[in-house]
Amino acid sequence: xxxxxxxxxxxxxxxxxxVLLRCNYSSSVPPYLFWYVQxxxxxxxxxxxxxxAATLVKGINGFEAEFKKSETSFHLTKPSAxxxxxxxxxxxxxxxxDMRFGAGTRLTVKP
Amino acid sequence: xxxxxxxxxxxxxRTGEKVFLExxxxxxxxxxxxYRQDPGLGLRLIYFSxxxxxxxxxxxxxxxxxxxxxxxxxxLILESASTNQTSMYLCASDSPKVFGETQYFGPGTxxxxx
Numbered sequence: 466x467x468x469x470x471x472x473x474x475x476x477x478x479x480x481x482x483x484v485l486l487r488c489n490y491s492s493s494v495p496p497y498l499f500w501y502v503q504x505x506x507x508x509x510x511x512x513x514x515x516x517x518a519a520t521l522v523k524g525i526n527g528f529e530a531e532f533k534k535s536e537t538s539f540h541l542t543k544p545s546a547x548x549x550x551x552x553x554x555x556x557x558x559x560x561x562x563d564m565r566f567g568a569g570t571r572l573t574v575k576p
Numbered sequence: 577x578x579x580x581x582x583x584x585x586x587x588x589x590r591t592g593e594k595v596f597l598e599x600x601x602x603x604x605x606x607x608x609x610x611y612r613q614d615p616g617l618g619l620r621l622i623y624f625s626x627x628x629x630x631x632x633x634x635x636x637x638x639x640x641x642x643x644x645x646x647x648x649x650x651x652l653i654l655e656s657a658s659t660n661q662t663s664m665y666l667c668a669s670d671s672p673k674v675f676g677e678t679q680y681f682g683p684g685t686x687x688x689x690x
Contacts (some may be wrong), residue, residue, distance in 0.1 A: 568616055
């Protein structure tokens with residue numbers, strides 16, 4: 466069965482610093498992987514997805530993620546954090562009929 | 577744009593009440609899902625439905641039931657609400673026809689059971 470693990474429930478960065486949110490997956494088949502963002506009191510919004518095309522995936526708001534099969538990782542990065550990036554981020558892997566989510570990482574951006 | 581709407585953003589109910597949460601999507605999606613979200617636990621699947629009148633249990637179905645009488649509408653029912661069902665409930669939909677498709681989420685319903 467597919468699953469994802471997010472390393473770090475809280476990440477804090479300064480405005481303008483690099484954002485790195487970690488996600489490792491477990492899958493017996495080539496995975497479809499996703500990153501979602503959730504702003505306070507809202508639903509989840511798709512940031513980007515990997516569907517076996519390019520290993521470096523670019524998403525909205527300047528985020529990108531790199532699929533590394535050898536490391537079973539799909540880490541999310543952004544070169545320069547903005548205050549508006551403060552939110553909770555979820556990594557997910559597509560299952561047979563559903564989506565499997567990580568526990569989430571809350572990103573705080575300090576001025 | 578895909579739109580998934582949920583009937584309430586906030587609900588306050590008393591223990592033992594029957595609670596209905598409704599979700600409507602406008603993209604003709606076959607699949608619909610109910611999740612509950614709790615801090616540190618991410619999203620956990622309660623039930624999903626892949627067609628009208630069809631339902632499948634997710635990881636935590638106990639204390640919940642669902643109804644899908646129309647393709648666009650998926651209801652979550654708490655038969656007798658309890659305080660441990662205080663949570664954020666998220667509805668989502670997608671189509672199995674699109675390989676690697678994302679799920680589309682509603683804004684969520686924050687339920688407080690007193």
